[in-house]
Amino acid sequence: MTVIVLSGPIGAGKSSLTSILSKYLGTKPFYESVDDNPVLPLFYADPKKYAFLLQVYFLNTRFHSIKDALTQDNNILDRSIYEDALFFQMNADIGRATSEEVDTYYKLLHNMMNELERMPKKNPDLLVHINVSYDTMIKRIKKRGRPYEQLSYDSTLEDYYKRLLRYYKPWYENYDYSPKMEIDGDKLDFMANPADKQIVLDQITDKLKEMGKRPEDWEKPTDIQIEA
Numbered sequence: 001m002t003v004i005v006l007s008g009p010i011g012a013g014k015s016s017l018t019s020i021l022s023k024y025l026g027t028k029p030f031y032e033s034v035d036d037n038p039v040l041p042l043f044y045a046d047p048k049k050y051a052f053l054l055q056v057y058f059l060n061t062r063f064h065s066i067k068d069a070l071t072q073d074n075n076i077l078d079r080s081i082y083e084d085a086l087f088f089q090m091n092a093d094i095g096r097a098t099s100e101e102v103d104t105y106y107k108l109l110h111n112m113m114n115e116l117e118r119m120p121k122k123n124p125d126l127l128v129h130i131n132v133s134y135d136t137m138i139k140r141i142k143k144r145g146r147p148y149e150q151l152s153y154d155s156t157l158e159d160y161y162k163r164l165l166r167y168y169k170p171w172y173e174n175y176d177y178s179p180k181m182e183i184d185g186d187k188l189d190f191m192a193n194p195a196d197k198q199i200v201l202d203q204i205t206d207k208l209k210e211m212g213k214r215p216e217d218w219e220k221p222t223d224i225q226i227e228a
C-alpha cells in the first residue's frame with residue numbers, strides 16, 4: 001500500500017499531476033474539493049468574512065479523503081492536510097481571522113491530527129512538491145480561468161499569491177512527515193510536452209523504487225500519452 005500526496009501553491013499542477021500519476025501507477029486519485037466547493041467563491045469575494053469558514057470546509061473534506069486514502073490501497077492525494085495550516089496562518093497573519101477563530105482552528109486541527117495517529121497508516125509514503133515561480137503560477141491560474149482567482153478580480157491577489165510562495169518555502173524545508181521530493185514546475189511542462197511528462201514520471205517512480213515502495217509487479221506503461 002502506497003500513499004503519495006502532492007503539494008504546491010495554487011495552480012502549480014497538483015490536480016493535473018495527480019490525474020497523470022494515478023493512471024500511470026494504476027492507483028486511485030483523490031481531488032481537493034474546488035468546483036463543488038460553495039465557500040471558495042464567497043472567500044475570494046470577501047476573504048475576511050469567509051477565511052475561517054473556508055478553512056473549516058477544507059479541513060473537513062481533506063480529513064474525509066485522507067481517512068479513506070490511508071485505509072485503502074494505493075492512492076494519490078492532490079493536496080496534503082499539512083498545507084492546511086499554512087493557508088490559515090497566512091490568512092490570519094494578514095488580519096483575516098479573529099484570535100478566537102485562530103484558537104478554535106488550531107484546536108480542531110490538533111484533534112483531527114490526533115485521530116489520524118490512530119489510522120493503520122499515519123502518514124503518506126511520499127510527498128511530491130511542485131515548485132513554481134510567481135510568473136508560472138499566474139500563467140497557470142490564467143490558463144485554468146477560475147474567475148475569482150484572476151488578478152483582475154481583486155487588486156490584493158498579487159500580494160496574496162506572492163506571500164503564499166514565501167510561506168511555502170520554509171513549509172517544504174521543514175516538512176518531515178514522510179520522504180519528500182521536488183518537481184521543477186517551471187521547467188517541466190508535464191501537460192503539453194510528452195518528454196517532460198516522462199521525466200517527471202521517471203523521477204517519481206525512481207524515488208519510489210529507491211524507497212522500496214514501487215510494486216515488484218508494476219510494469220512501466222508503454223503508452224506515455226497519459227492525458228491529465
Ligand SMILES: Nc1ncnc2c1ncn2[C@@H]1O[C@H](COP(=O)(O)OP(=O)(O)OP(=O)(O)O)[C@@H](O)[C@H]1O
Nearest residue numbers: 010011012013014015016140143144188189190191
Ligand atoms: N507542468 C505544467 N505545464 C503546463 N501547464 C500546466 C502544468 N501543470 C499544470 N498546468 C496547467 O495549469 C493549470 C492549473 O493546473 P492544476 O489545476 O493542476 O493546478 P493545481 O496545483 O491543482 O491548482 P490548485 O491549487 O488551484 O488546485 C491547468 O490549466 C493545467 O492544465
Ligand SMILES: Nc1nc(=O)c2ncn([C@H]3C[C@H](O)[C@@H](CO)O3)c2[nH]1
Nearest residue numbers: 010032034054055058084087088149
Ligand atoms: N484560504 C484557503 N485555505 C486553504 O486551506 C485552501 N486550500 C485551497 N485553497 C484555495 C486555493 C485555490 O484558489 C483553490 C484550489 O486549491 O482553493 C485554499 N484557500
